Amino acid sequence: MPFIPHTETEIRSMLDTIGVNELEAIFDEIPDDLRCGQLEGVPEGLTEYEVTRLLHQRAAEDQALSCFAGAGAYDHHIPAAVWEITTRGEFYSAYTPYQAEASQGTLQLIYEYQSMMASLTGMDISNASLYDGASALAEAVLMAVRANRKSKSRKLLVAGTVNPTYRKVTNVIVHNQNISLDEVPFDNASGTTVTAALEAHAGEDYAALVIQQPNFFGSLEAVDEMTDWAHANGMLVVAVANPMTLAALKAPGQWGEKGADIACGEGQPLGVPMSSGGPYYGFMCCKQPLARQMPGRIVGRTVDLDGNPGFALTLQAREQHIRRSKATSNICTNQGLCVTASTIYMSLLGPEGLARVASASHKNMNALLAAIKDIDGVSVAHAGPSFHEALITLSKPAAVVIEQMANLGFLAGVSVSEDYPQYENALLVCTTETKNDADIAAYATALNTVLNGEAA
Amino acid sequence: MVDAVKMEKVIFEHSVSGRRATVQAPAVAADFSDLPSALLREDKPLLPETSELQVVRHYTRLSQKNFSIDTQFYPLGSCTMKYNPRACNTLAMLPNFLARHPLAPASHSQGFLACMHDLQEILQEVTGMKGVSLTPMAGAQGEFAGVAMIMAYHRQRGDMERNEIIVPDAAHGTNPATAVMCGCVVKEIPTGPDGDVDVEALKAVVGPNTAGIMLTNPSTVGVFERKIEEISKIVHEAGGLLYYDGANLNAILGKVRPGDMGFDVIHMNLHKTFSTPHGGGGPGSGAVGVSERLVPFMPMPHVLKEGDRYRYVTEADVPDSIGRLSGWAGNAGVNLRAYIYARLLGRDGMHRVAEFAALNANYLQARLSAAGFDLAYPDRRASHEFIVTLKRQAKDIGLTATDIAKRLLDKCFHAPTIYFPLLLTSCLLIETTENEAKEDLDAFVEAMIEILREAEADIEMIKGAPYTQPVRRLDDVKAARELDVVWPN
Numbered sequence: 001m002p003f004i005p006h007t008e009t010e011i012r013s014m015l016d017t018i019g020v021n022e023l024e025a026i027f028d029e030i031p032d033d034l035r036c037g038q039l040e041g042v043p044e045g046l047t048e049y050e051v052t053r054l055l056h057q058r059a060a061e062d063q064a065l066s067c068f069a070g071a072g073a074y075d076h077h078i079p080a081a082v083w084e085i086t087t088r089g090e091f092y093s094a095y096t097p098y099q100a101e102a103s104q105g106t107l108q109l110i111y112e113y114q115s116m117m118a119s120l121t122g123m124d125i126s127n128a129s130l131y132d133g134a135s136a137l138a139e140a141v142l143m144a145v146r147a148n149r150k151s152k153s154r155k156l157l158v159a160g161t162v163n164p165t166y167r168k169v170t171n172v173i174v175h176n177q178n179i180s181l182d183e184v185p186f187d188n189a190s191g192t193t194v195t196a197a198l199e200a201h202a203g204e205d206y207a208a209l210v211i212q213q214p215n216f217f218g219s220l221e222a223v224d225e226m227t228d229w230a231h232a233n234g235m236l237v238v239a240v241a242n243p244m245t246l247a248a249l250k251a252p253g254q255w256g257e258k259g260a261d262i263a264c265g266e267g268q269p270l271g272v273p274m275s276s277g278g279p280y281y282g283f284m285c286c287k288q289p290l291a292r293q294m295p296g297r298i299v300g301r302t303v304d305l306d307g308n309p310g311f312a313l314t315l316q317a318r319e320q321h322i323r324r325s326k327a328t329s330n331i332c333t334n335q336g337l338c339v340t341a342s343t344i345y346m347s348l349l350g351p352e353g354l355a356r357v358a359s360a361s362h363k364n365m366n367a368l369l370a371a372i373k374d375i376d377g378v379s380v381a382h383a384g385p386s387f388h389e390a391l392i393t394l395s396k397p398a399a400v401v402i403e404q405m406a407n408l409g410f411l412a413g414v415s416v417s418e419d420y421p422q423y424e425n426a427l428l429v430c431t432t433e434t435k436n437d438a439d440i441a442a443y444a445t446a447l448n449t450v451l452n453g454e455a456a
Numbered sequence: 457m458v459d460a461v462k463m464e465k466v467i468f469e470h471s472v473s474g475r476r477a478t479v480q481a482p483a484v485a486a487d488f489s490d491l492p493s494a495l496l497r498e499d500k501p502l503l504p505e506t507s508e509l510q511v512v513r514h515y516t517r518l519s520q521k522n523f524s525i526d527t528q529f530y531p532l533g534s535c536t537m538k539y540n541p542r543a544c545n546t547l548a549m550l551p552n553f554l555a556r557h558p559l560a561p562a563s564h565s566q567g568f569l570a571c572m573h574d575l576q577e578i579l580q581e582v583t584g585m586k587g588v589s590l591t592p593m594a595g596a597q598g599e600f601a602g603v604a605m606i607m608a609y610h611r612q613r614g615d616m617e618r619n620e621i622i623v624p625d626a627a628h629g630t631n632p633a634t635a636v637m638c639g640c641v642v643k644e645i646p647t648g649p650d651g652d653v654d655v656e657a658l659k660a661v662v663g664p665n666t667a668g669i670m671l672t673n674p675s676t677v678g679v680f681e682r683k684i685e686e687i688s689k690i691v692h693e694a695g696g697l698l699y700y701d702g703a704n705l706n707a708i709l710g711k712v713r714p715g716d717m718g719f720d721v722i723h724m725n726l727h728k729t730f731s732t733p734h735g736g737g738g739p740g741s742g743a744v745g746v747s748e749r750l751v752p753f754m755p756m757p758h759v760l761k762e763g764d765r766y767r768y769v770t771e772a773d774v775p776d777s778i779g780r781l782s783g784w785a786g787n788a789g790v791n792l793r794a795y796i797y798a799r800l801l802g803r804d805g806m807h808r809v810a811e812f813a814a815l816n817a818n819y820l821q822a823r824l825s826a827a828g829f830d831l832a833y834p835d836r837r838a839s840h841e842f843i844v845t846l847k848r849q850a851k852d853i854g855l856t857a858t859d860i861a862k863r864l865l866d867k868c869f870h871a872p873t874i875y876f877p878l879l880l881t882s883c884l885l886i887e888t889t890e891n892e893a894k895e896d897l898d899a900f901v902e903a904m905i906e907i908l909r910e911a912e913a914d915i916e917m918i919k920g921a922p923y924t925q926p927v928r929r930l931d932d933v934k935a936a937r938e939l940d941v942v943w944p945n
């Protein structure tokens with residue numbers, strides 16, 4: 001019996017202690033007509049060796065592609081030590097650190113994580129994680145509505161350059177509470193938000209403005225002006241950020257005169273594998289005055305009975321297990337293990353290492369654009385700098401190009417024309433530090449072949 | 457505990473300006489001179505400047521400060537602290553699985569998609585539901601999906617008034633919090649003295665505004681809800697739907713199926729029943745199963761099989777879906793672990809889960825009762841967990857649930873759940889799981905008896921526990937009042 005240690009003798013003696021004759025008797029409170037049958041739909045059990053063989057076969061079917069796609073999931077190098085330590089049983093198989101004295105490892109690690117994230121984002125406080133980047137934006141929207149007491153509209157302004165999937169997910173999560181998002185159009189030529197589009201909403205009642213930096217297209221927004229504009233119009237500012245880029249870019253907490261109020265985003269770039277989209281984690285940081293509106297767990301440093309420093313979950317009166325229907329969120333289980341990986345990742349990289357990752361990712365994008373811009377049938381959609389993603393338009397439908405590039409061993413990018421019909425055959429491409437000149441040259445050759453036939 | 461582990465400093469205290477682990481980062485120095493300087497960062501972020509060895513040693517030491525399933529018996533009620541088979545982790549981390557971008561084309565993802573599809577089918581079978589979506593990222597998000605589907609169902613039928621969700625007072629905090637997130641009003645009903653829902657109270661609250669009820673069965677007080685068929689009838693006749701909080705599915709896996717009990721929607725905590733790790737707080741997976749009428753509303757995306765090919769559904773396939781709850785398809789890597797676990801167990805293994813979880817729980821309950829501990833529901837069978845109440849000891853000698861919890865740590869056992877359910881004061885919610893051997897349960901009983909004796913002899917000593925951990929009891933009030941949540945930069 002898999003994972004069940006009992007011998008026949010033990011079963012007998014345990015049943016005697018309980019005072020019943022057979023195992024079935026333990027279930028005598030369950031009405032007979034509810035008892036289920038054989039579960040024919042479940043296959044017979046396999047041995048570990050057989051499962052290993054099956055999973056190796058399945059994995060082999062999914063040949064790894066040379067990845068030039070991003071759009072929220074990024075192919076960065078993860079140092080060997082990261083998951084070696086993360087999957088130690090003491091981290092991997094521990095529960096939420098409710099019993100603080102027996103969970104100091106996890107608690108201290110989260111405190112260190114909070115410190116690193118708050119610093120990267122330029123904020124005062126970080127929570128211990130939310131589910132993922134998309135749902136973190138939904139939580140940030142709910143938080144902004146709670147926190148901006150002057151605003152009565154239950155509406156937010158969202159730049160059209162914020163990841164469209166994040167906007168969809170946010171809408172699914174917040175619309176039942178009659179909260180809605182109004183989109184700010186962007187300039188098609190630059191791929192960024194222009195102040196005139198914001199001015200159209202001057203004086204209107206919105207709880208917050210949501211800005212993504214670098215934005216979905218990889219372009220850089222004028223975050224200082226946008227932040228000041230929002231604050232001048234009584235809105236909070238929610239920043240959606242890629243934490244890897246914050247080694248280079250101005251921290252949201254420093255945007256404009258007063259800084260963004262809430263920063264959130266996807267933690268995956270910091271040491272979490274792409275793994276088909278999860279598990280990742282959403283991060284969220286905010287300025288001090290908003291601390292009590294924050295969803296999710298928070299770890300604080302305190303002292304024990306002997307006055308020695310120690311760590312414990314704190315501000316729990318915000319959470320569902322205490323406040324129930326009045327909690328700031330329903331979240332309970334979060335993405336702790338991925339935070340463990342990220343904390344180790346950030347410690348290994350340090351400020352210089354992370355800046356190098358950001359720089360190499362960015363330079364590779366410059367190199368990629370230089371290598372493909374003159375290919376027949378390729379145009380770079382936006383003028384102005386790209387961080388490590390960029391939008392290109394193609395002479396063939398993106399879906400076809402992606403399929404043919406995959407047959408040549410490349411994940412060419414992400415098709416985005418469905419969300420942005422103003423761009424025909426649009427492909428969002430991405431580079432990280434894992435690409436070298438040869439990879440980029442090979443990609444350019446393959447793309448030329450796909451677009452222009454064999455005569456490349 | 458080795459002193460070096462106990463005394464381990466904060467990582468920033470190991471940091472020395474200019475030190476770094478060189479081989480993990482690109483060899484070329486950073487340069488952003490081609491980007492507008494107004495958009496660049498000026499300060500150095502607070503990340504440690506340490507060597508690789510320092511980092512490895514630091515986090516290894518931190519890990520050693522934790523209790524975990526791999527190191528201790530962890531009888532945490534409602535949390536199902538089962539062994540997380542190592543094969544599940546090893547195989548879910550095969551390089552091709554880790555390297556798969558979530559938007560890789562289906563043509564190059566058949567292996568992964570097949571696993572997800574098979575898992576959907578297995579979960580559908582063991583729950584007796586008609587459709588499964590794996591996208592919710594934890595139990596609470598599964599609850600969100602469930603209640604959102606219930607609301608979408610009513611609204612599509614033009615039933616605009618139904619906005620009340622009935623929740624028993626024993627329910628987990630995520631239930632009422634979820635209902636509110638879905639824009640509903642929470643109607644709480646009491647639990648009767650025998651642990652079952654108070655049916656008269658239920659009859660009094662159902663009506664034309666009832667959207668549904670959220671039930672945990674076995675409930676969070678550790679007993680099977682015997683009147684489930686009557687409850688199902690009352691709610692359905694009032695036009696409401698039934699939501700099953702599957703956090704306690706381990707108690708009935710292979711014995712009863714929520715679908716057969718009349719539930720319309722269920723979430724499973726795969727990080728409980730299907731042995732995926734808790735990871736010190738997450739990630740989990742809160743897969744949802746639905747009855748026929750809710751199939752069109754399932755959260756996106758789930759996997760379809762067409763002939764022998766697999767693909768994710770698109771918006772066009774499921775126009776009535778409540779939509780996406782995550783950037784991609786939920787916690788795919790967690791679902792992969794659950795799938796591997798399910799294949800190791802197989803049909804027979806599934807049937808054994810509840811049997812042995814219940815055998816262990818009832819055995820431990822019988823032994824603790826014989827040892828002089830009071831049971832919250834002495835006349836009931838334990839499900840996969842049960843409650844010991846310390847009302848008598850609290851009154852007689854001032855011994856509380858917290859005291860026992862802390863002293864158990866000194867005896868190398870993780871504490872049972874003590875903060876929940878809220879309707880019972882000073883109680884221990886004890887869950888054993890099917891993986892624990894008899895001698896470990898016996899050792900736990902011995903520890904409990906010893907603590908009782910110690911408390912009778914010297915309650916002050918117990919109040920000071922734990923003594924063997926990296927820290928002693930912590931000042932929670934100070935933690936909340938003098939907020940120290942980030943290391944000063």
Ligand SMILES: Cc1ncc(COP(=O)(O)O)c(C=O)c1O
Nearest residue numbers: 332333534594595596628703740
């Ligand atoms: C009864 C019950 N319902 C719901 C939940 C919430 O699940 P999760 O923490 O995965 O969100 C839990 C556990 O935490 C639980 O015990």
